[in-house]
Amino acid sequence: MKPAGLIAEDISWAPRKNLPKLLHPVSFEVKPGQVLGVVGPNGAGKSTLLRMIYRYQAPTSGRVLVGGEDIWAGPPRAAARKVAAVLQEQPGAFGLSVREVVTLGRTPHRLGYSTPGAADAEIVNNALDRMELRHIEFRDLGNLSGGERQRVMVARALAQQPQLLVMDEPTNHLDIRHQLEILSLIQSLGLTIVVSLHDLNMAAEICDAVLMLQDGHCRGFGAPEDVLSEAQVSQTFRVNAWREVLSRSNTEHLSFHLPD
Amino acid sequence: MTETAVDITCNRKFRLTMFCGVILLLFSVSVAISVGAVSVPLHVVWGVLINKIAPDTALQTWSVGRESIVWEIRFPRALLASFVGAGLGIVGASLQAVTRNPLADPHLLGISSGGAFGAILALLHTGMFLGLLTVPLFAFLGALGATLLVLAVSRFASATSADRLILAGVAVSFIVMSLANILIFLGDPRATHIVVFWMLGGLGLAQWSQLLYPLSVLVICGAWLWVNAPNLNAMTIGDETATTLGIPVARFRLMIFVTGALITGVMVAFSGIIGFVGLMVPHIVRMLIGGDYMRVLPASALFGAIYLLWSDIIARTIMAPEDMPIGIVTGLIGGAFFVWLLRQRNT
Known part of the structure; x- marks a missing residue:
């Protein structure tokens, strides 16, 4: 997995x-290995x-380049081998196990109608280990907590x-511990x-760059x-934002x- | 090591379930042939079947009349029940994945109504101008038409999301059923009893010469669905996630709908509308062996066949010597199952 x-x-x-x-035309660049917050x-x-x-x-106009190649130029499978997504969609109650869901990640790498092999199983094992899911890999996805x-x-x-x-929105609907x-x-x-x-505040903490949008327009792109900034946030979110220093963690x- | 152990148990459970299912299927077919207005003992049933496969193996202790009841009437009927049950089971399972709704069923989505509409059109209005194949062909075209209508309505109402597709299906189902009723109303009143058969479902028309059509559709479409099992798995997560896995979601869903229409249309043509099989069977199968479609599809076919065999046995015995339409039996059982399911989901 080389970041692009x-x-x-x-x-x-x-x-x-x-x-x-x-969404009006917007341009930005994310360097390999960096985190962009939107x-x-x-x-x-x-x-x-x-x-x-x-x-x-x-896109109605413009191009999206990942590793220098336009992901919209090739077939969907080619893009799926480069770009993965964790979305807010909630899977239906279909009784798939944790392992079966993780194995779905191998779908774009399948050759024709072949079924996942030993190499795929190894990759799935690594992914499960990394997310500390090995102990629940055969549990039904429907019976897990939101964080799991x-x-x-x-x-x-x-x-x-x-x-x-x-x-x-990966932290949506999660409690504080799971958000962290x-x-x-x-x-x-x-x-x-x-x-x-x-x-x-989370965005400021974890992102290398931040892109701020409002009504389909880009309102800023750069370092968090x-x-x-106080002015930018106040204007975009229609609030009074204050940048304060926390006394304990400094x-x-x-x-x-809310503005008066 | 433990995970491979659990993996093997998982596979073993599937194999064991399928093995028991096959035994149960053979037993169910035997019972289905045995019971009815004239009861035929099981050993006679097996004797006749063995002699048909390998002549003069079993000593013939039965009359020619019994033999023709077993071979000409009840065996093709049992086979038709198996094919229809298997077909409706896999269609239900597949539609549930692409609509991401565990309650999807060819009946609920208007596909069966479309099939009945086509069959009624052929029976009451156009006549058999294409010979014996007229009714199956019209039933298929009707099912396909209703399917395309569901997809068109969902596009028109910008309701392409999985859950609203179901609502589009229900709407189309109402419309197509009304159109079918217009056909009945305009048709020859003396012929309407034939139509009642299509509306309520029944396996009484099974003949050896026609069994090839449902069988070949079942085998070909079933195989196609099975090789697409991994994509069906991906569809249960959601449209957008399936797209990010490289699946052309809209086209794949269309292909599943058309395949479902093909299977349902042909089954409806030979058996009339039989509802709730596609809803119930995959549910029970998932409880037994989990949600992977590589396993759900073959198991749904197997248990769909067993379920319909027993529904037919009930339909033939409960008011013997009258045949009760099988759609009434599956409707009663399916409706009760639905209520039970609602309760399960709450707890």
Whole structure:
């Protein structure tokens, strides 16, 4: 798994040709192994942006380059070998075991209609070990807690051996402990990662760069301390944001207040 | 080491389930041939079957009449029950994956109604201008038409997501059923009793000469679905995730729907509408052997066959010597199962 760089060139999206754009042209670059956080209020276009990167919605204009190649130029399987995604979709109650779900990550690497072999089993084992899921690998996915299920989804993405990982709100619906676990995981993977986050303090902590969206427009791209400034955050999220220093850990922290 | 041990247990459980299933299937076929208005003892059933395969192996202690009941009437009927049950079982299982709804069923999605519409059109209005194949062909075209209508409606209503597809199916089912009722209303009232057969389902028309059609459709489509089992697994996670795994989701779903229409259409043509088989059987199978479609599909075929054999046995014995339409039996059992399922999901 060699992380690849991501370059977005003027990508934009509209539901149909003549309709107004939900996401206006935006360009950015993520270096191999870096973590890009995508932040913005609800309806800003975060999911739309991510969908173009994990090859679900074709950009109306522009190109998405992973490792220098346009992922929209080739077949979906070729893109699936490079880009994996951990999404908010909840799997249905179909009785698949943890191991079976993680094995799905091998799908784009299958030759024709072959079934997973010994090499695939080894990769699946590694993914399970890395996510500490080995002890529950034969449990039904439907009987797991939210945190465990999220780890299964990450393990499935790792089994895909991607060069780029896209995560849509990975901390949603998780309790604090599991949120922290997922975040430390993101930092430890050593992959190029694009992650959308609601919590700006988390974004500041784990991201190498931050892209801020509002109403389909890019409001800033760069280092977290530059993009997540008091003025920028206050304007984009329509709140009063204060950058404060926490007395105990001596770290900077954003606090938010409704304007009078 | 432990994980391979568990893996082997998992496989062993599947093999054991399938082995017991095959034994149960053979037993069920024997019982289905044995019971009815004229009861035929099991040893006679086996004697006749053995002699048909290898002549003069068993000593003939039975009358020619008994033999023709076993061979000409009940054996083809039992085989048709098995094929229809197996077909509806795998269609239900496959549709459940691509709609990500464990309650999907060819009946619920309007596919069966479309098939009945086609059959009624052929029976009451067009006549058998294509010979014996007219009804199966029309039933298939009707099922396919209803399927495409479901997909068109879901597109028109921008409801391509899996759960809203089910609602589109229910809507189409109502519309197609009304159209079928118009055909009945406009048709010759003396011929409507034939139509009642299609609406309520029954295996009484089974003949050796026609069994090849449901069998070949079952084998070919079943094999195609089975090689696509890994993709069906991926579809249960969600459309977007399946897309990121390289599966062309919209096209794959369309192919599964068309395959489902083909199987359902041909089965409906020979047996009428038999509901709830596709809903119930895969559920029970998943409880027994887990959710991997490599195992769910063959097991659904096997247990679908067994389930329909027993439904037919009940239909033939409960009001003997009258044949009760089998759709009534599967409807009653299926409805009760549905209620039980709702309760299970709450607890």
